[in-house]
Amino acid sequence: MRIISGKARGTRLNTLEGLDTRPTLDRIKESLFNIVQNQIYNSRVLDLFAGSGALGLETLSRGASKATLCDNSNKAIKIIKENIIKTHFENETQIINEDYKKALKILKNEKFDIIFLDPPYETQFDIQALEIIIENEMLSNEGIIILETDKEKEKKEMLDKLDINVYDLRSYGRVSLFFLNRKEK
DSSP states (O other): OBOOSSTTTTOBOOOOOSSSOOOOOHHHHHHHHHHHGGGTTTOEEEETTOTTSHHHHHHHHTTOSEEEEEOSOHHHHHHHHHHHHHHTOGGGEEEEOSOHHHHHHHTTTOOEEEEEEOOOTTSOHHHHHHHHHHHTTOEEEEEEEEEEESOHHHHHHHHHTSSOEEEEEEEETTEEEEEEEOOOO
């Protein structure tokens, strides 16, 4: 896995061994960043289930001003710290080693322009996290949330019940990316 574009382009990132995490494939990551590239510059980014930190670090490489990388796993945090050093983004990152609910509680008064939600597929952590994000109004007015899942139909039904707008949906084999923004009031 590597940084695709920007200041840290080509930097090889460390990844977690085993089946506990599932890095976003480079071809999906490239597509994702082509879609959101115009919203990255000077943005505040939250990667709630960061794993190796690749998505947040990619945004920094492309000009985001700050990335908050959260993960519950001590092993993931160790890898994230190594990757931050490799990419030289020590001053632009915040690391939170907590589960997503505690992390969102810590961050509840902050606003983010881009939020990545890529939890373990078999959980409902993404929907539960979205409920907290919406309730605390953590998404900036023009902000976007990217949710990665392998259960497109099931997630679509759940998202329809939330106060959030699905403005785009892309499928890459069994993986789907939902692009969400605030509903107009």
